[in-house]
Amino acid sequence: MIKLGSVFRFRKTSLSFFLGITYFIIGTFYFYDQLKYKHNLPKNPEYASLLNDAWLELQNITNKPHPYNSKENDRIHDYLLHRIQDITSNISYAAIADDHENGVTSIFKQQDTFNASSIDNRVIYFESSNIVVRLEGSNPDLPELLLSAHYDAVPTSYGATDDGKGICSILAVLDYFSKQQPERGLVFNFNNNEEFGLLGSTIFMENEWAKYIKYFINLEGTGSGGKAVLFRTSDATTAKIYKDAVVDSPFGNSIYQEGFYNRYIHSETDYKVYEENGLRGWDIAFYKPRDLYHTVKDSIEYTSKEALWHMLHTTLQLTKFLALESINDIEAKHNLSPAVYFDVSGLKFFAMSSKNLVFWNYILLLVSPLTNICLLFIIRKKNRILLGRLNTWFRLPISLMVSCLITYCTSNVLKALNPFILSSNYVLATLLFVGVFLISNYIVLNVFERLSPTLDFKTVAINEVSVLLWAILFIQNTKSYYNNYKNTGIYPLTISYAFVSFAGNIAYLFMIFKKTTITPExxxxxxxxxxxxxxxxxxxxxxxxxxxxxxxxxxxxxxxxxxxxxxxxxxxxxxxxxxxxxxxxxxxxxxxxxxxxxxxxxNNVANYDWLLEFLIIVPIPTYIIYNSVSLIMSALNQTFQDTGDIAKTYLILLAGAIFIVLPVLPFAYKINFKLMRLVIVSTIIIFVLVAHVLRPFTEALPLKIRYIQVNDQVELFGIRNDNNMIKMIEDLPSVKRNNLSISCVNDINLTEKCQYMSVFEPHLIDNFKPNEMKMLDIEVIRNDKNEKFKSPYEPINAEIKINVLENRMCTLNFNTTTKVRQVTVFKPSNKNELYYTPMDSNASIPYIFKTSENIDQLQLHKLDFKQNYYHIGIQWLPQLSLSNIDATNVEDGNNNTLIVDVECFWGEYFDDSIDNDGERFNKLPSLTEILKFKPIDISITNKDKGLIKYTQQITL
Structure with a gap:
């Protein structure tokens, strides 16, 4: 009969048993975290009613795609305005401002919000249709809270998650506080046109109520469901507010925040606009799966009440805390450094200042090694054998190098055989790399042990892992210090190093106090x-x-x-x-x-110290690291479809797998061979699955292809995956029937662009007659460049009229060699001037933007579909005034020409157009054909601001 004491000794069987139990518990916590929200619907009748109403609202606003440049967008605006008026009727402390009705318009300069590296100078003309609601607080001395979400969607999406759930959540919060006045004033911004420039939030900052606001909650969606994560927050104080407020199912991680800080995440939300304008707040969003993001599957069918409730309940908890609880707004100003925060399976939320973490990291990096050295000195002083021979110290470094190389080679093999498998199954890929790394270390360490047996490898290895983590933490901590404490994702390193170094010191303490006499040589x-x-x-x-x-x-x-x-x-x-x-x-x-x-x-004390060391090193660090890797990969595993950069994703996963195994390495050589044989077989099976059997794209997690029709040419963009895109195009009936030529060229990284001529005539508007009408036509109204008595040093002025039919969105690109310094957009001053008439200063309102810098682009966003033109004024400087060219050498004035490329976008395809005889036409038949005949593992999304773009170039 086995003695109970032997179970806890450092034996292969004991080690393997505790390792298996540890991984089982970690897996249980992980799956509990993933599934808990699905079984957490409200039992409170008031909350249940809020959720049911919000779900109904979501169903009502996601009937059709509704981008800014669609008529469905107007229907959503009118529906929301009607619901808000119903909710706030008979409430004395409520006020509504409808930007559409009030004619709110602005012209401003804006950097490319989705490309921080862009140096283009863009000017935006924007007519807003935001709906802004204000609930006055009972305490007017408190700064107010803004809740914001956008009701527009991209042309290819129903917008259930992006951002229908956000809209329905803040509508539910508005309903909740319509029954009890908040102490702190609340402002709700149901904003429009976020998708193509964050414009609704930008123009909101010109609203008269914006001056009362100090805090904000922005709700967003970059996936299609699941749990709503705290993507980022302004500072340590706002993170602590979230911690205190959201006690039921908190979910957030500052690793994502570091991704935004360091531009690993390229997309943006309205949070950026509010924070840049001095507000402090929270960015709460759905974040996975990105394969469904901006596609037709962002719909009611692919989401759930549970997901909606997680966002709604999180928002409600946070809003109630801010609106009804007492917050010291003066004290809240003190800790403005970035925050480090994370949750543990939705059970507990931790938050602290990144600045404080960096400080305590340096303390830890100093104290722990000093303690280690002191203990070593005591061990030597007591005439105890100092740990091992020289080869003992070299074992783990050699094993690490060999194992890293083998794992890296495995990742390269996987990239060669099935590179995009991470899109559909990053979990199995993670387990593959974990298995390869563990097996490699097991083999190398056991070879060393056979060749040169040793007693003390475990203690040596613990301290060597501690030294490795010390170096990594020191580097990352120093980077954070010099990066204004914005490396908010380093806390897993802190936790891992703290536990491993503590275990190393514990091992030395046991060596000091063991009742053992060491026999000298x-x-x-x-x-x-x-x-x-x-x-x-x-x-x-x-x-x-x-x-x-x-x-x-x-x-x-x-x-x-x-x-x-x-x-x-x-x-x-x-x-x-x-x-x-x-x-x-x-x-x-x-x-x-x-x-x-x-x-x-x-005389020996029973040897149980290994178990204490194991329990310190393995369970908590492994859970924290695996959870962090899972969070990172669930957000990044499909981003290569946007960027084409798969190598970076593999490197991140590879590093994550190595860190997952790192806490186990001091004990790896002691794993029972039966267990290791199971690991080897499992790893081989996983490799066969991910390399040869499993498909990288499925119906649930499809390959995303971006579509746009430019004039009469269809252009498709996507990653190069077994020529899937070319095969899809070749199988289209119109392509086969007309033997159309397909041209494909490599785009950035692993993406490609394919194009072919469409044989279909778009019918974007009712009663369209292709032979008699043009969707886009440009006229030059005035150009004083060649006026006889004009000074060669005088700025040149021109006016153009862009004739468009039922359009809301155009872009003018100016050639970079000519210095455009002023643009003017003339807006009709009354509803009757919907069709262009000769210029009349009393008939239009000029919106002028003038700058000393060059203007590269003018974007136009208007609301009225019936206004069939844009009236634009342009002023640029002659080349002569910018150089030392003699005026007598310039006779024809060609150096002063301005080339303008005009692009106008339309985003509707869902409904048919109708002619005078009642005949129905598909608005965009080339897209409809692709949607009908594409494989089930491919989804279509928009490439640009619309689904079809008409272009024309003029020279002034």
Missing amino acids: ETVKNGTLRVTSTTDVEADPGQPSTYSSIENGSNTVHLDNNTQQTRTNESGATPSENNTEENDERRPLLRVASTEVQNTEK
Whole structure:
């Protein structure tokens, strides 16, 4: 019968048992975290009613795609305005401002919001249709809270998650506070046109109510469901407010925040606008799966009430805390450094200042090594054998290098065989790299142990892992210090190093206080007797004894911790295999040494310190690291479809897998071979699955292809994956029937662009007559460049009229060699001037933007579909005034020409157009054909601001 004490000794079976239990518990916590929200619908009748109403609102606003440049967008605006008026009727402390009705318009300069590296100078003309609601607080001295979401969507999406859930959540919060006045004033911004420039939030900052606001909550969606994560927050104080407010199912991680800070995440939300205008707040968003983001599957069908409730309840908890609880707004100003925060399976939320974390990291990086050195000094002072021989210290570094190389090669093989598998199954890929790295270390470390047995590898390895983590943490901590504490994702390193270094010091403490007498080396003629403490390890039954030895020439006697003696001759035979036993003078001394070890063993304390070290090092650091890797990969595993950069994703996953295994390495050589055999078989099966069997794209997680029709040419963009895009195009009926030519060229990284001529005529508007009408036409109204008495130094002015039919969105691009310094947009001053009339200063309102810098682009966003033109004024400087060219050398004035490329976008395709005879036409038949005949594992999204773009170039 096995003694209970032996279960807890450092045996292969014991180690394997506790390792299996640890991984089982981590897996249980992980799946609990992933599934908990699905079983957390409200039982409170008031909350249940709020959720049911919000779900109904979501159903009503996601009937059709509704981008800014669609008529459905107007229907959503009118529906929301009607619902808001119903909710706030008979409420004395409520006020509504409808930007559409009030004619709110602005012209402003804006950097490219989705490309921080862009140096283009863009000017935006924007007519707003935001709906802004204000609930006055009972305490007017408190700064107010803004809740914001956008009701527009992209042309290819129903917008259920992006951002229908956000809209329905703040509508539910408005309904909740319509029944009880908040102490702090609340402002709700149901904004429009976020998708193409964050314009609704930008123009909101010109609203008269914006001056009362200090805090904001922005709701967004970059996936299609799941849980709403706290993407980022302004500072440590706002993170602490979230911690105190959201007590039920908090979910957030500052790793994502670092992604935004360091531009690993390229997309943006309205949070950026509010924060840049001095507000402090929270960015709460859905974030996965990105394969469905901006596609037709962002719909009611692919989301759930549970997901909506998670966002709504999080928002409600945070809003109630801010609106009804007492917050010291003066004290809240003190801690403005970036925040470090994370949750543990939705059960507990932790938050602290990144600045404080950096400070305590440096304290930890100083104190822990000093403690380690002091303990080593005490061990040496007490005449205890200092840990191991030289080869013991080199084992783990060599093993790490070999294992990293093997794992890296495995990732390259996977990239060659099935590079995009991360899109559909990053979890199996993670387990593959974890398995390869663990197996490689197991083999290398056991080879070392066979060649040169040692007692103390575990303690050495713990401290070597501690040194490695020390170096990594020091580097990352210093980077954070010089980056204004914005490296808010380093907390897993802090936790891992703290636990590992603590375990290393614990191991040294046990060496000091163990009741063991270390027998010094005894020299016996040509041999050396080395007997070391045997309390670090106990041999497994049936395992060779390898822990203390007597070496003499070719003969070795092994003494295990049960003091059994085995002698082998040069050929490896044991005494039982030889009839004659060598008789020499060493035999009495061997008996003495054995007796000393036996007497020592009787006085030894039971060896359970390894278990304490294991429990410190493995469970918590492994959980924190795996959870962090999972969060990162669930957000990034499909981003290569946007960027084409798969190599960076693989490197992140590779590093994550290595860190997951790192806490186990000091114990890896001691894993039971039966368990390791299971790991090896599982790893091989996983490799076969991810490399050869599983498909990278499925119906649930499809390949995303971006579509736009430019004039009469269809352009498609996507990653190069077994020519899937080309095969799809070649299989289209119109392409086969008309034998259309397909042209494909490589785009950035792993993406490609394919194009072909469409044989279909778009019918974007009712009663459209292709032979008689043009969707886009440009006229030059005035151009004074060649006026006879014009000074060569005088700025040149021109006016153009862009005739468009039922359009809301156009862009003018100016050639960069000409310096455009002023643009003017003339807006009709009354509803009757919907069709262009000769310029009349009383009939239009000029919106002028003038700058000393060059203007590269003018974007136009108007609301009225019936206004069939844009009236634009442009002023640029002659080349002469910018150089030393003699005026007499400029005769024809060609150096002063301005080239303008005009692009106008339309975003509707869902409804048919109708002619005067009642005949129905598909608005965009080339897109409809693709949607009808594409494979099920491909989804279509928009490439640009619309689904079709008409272009024209003019020279002024």
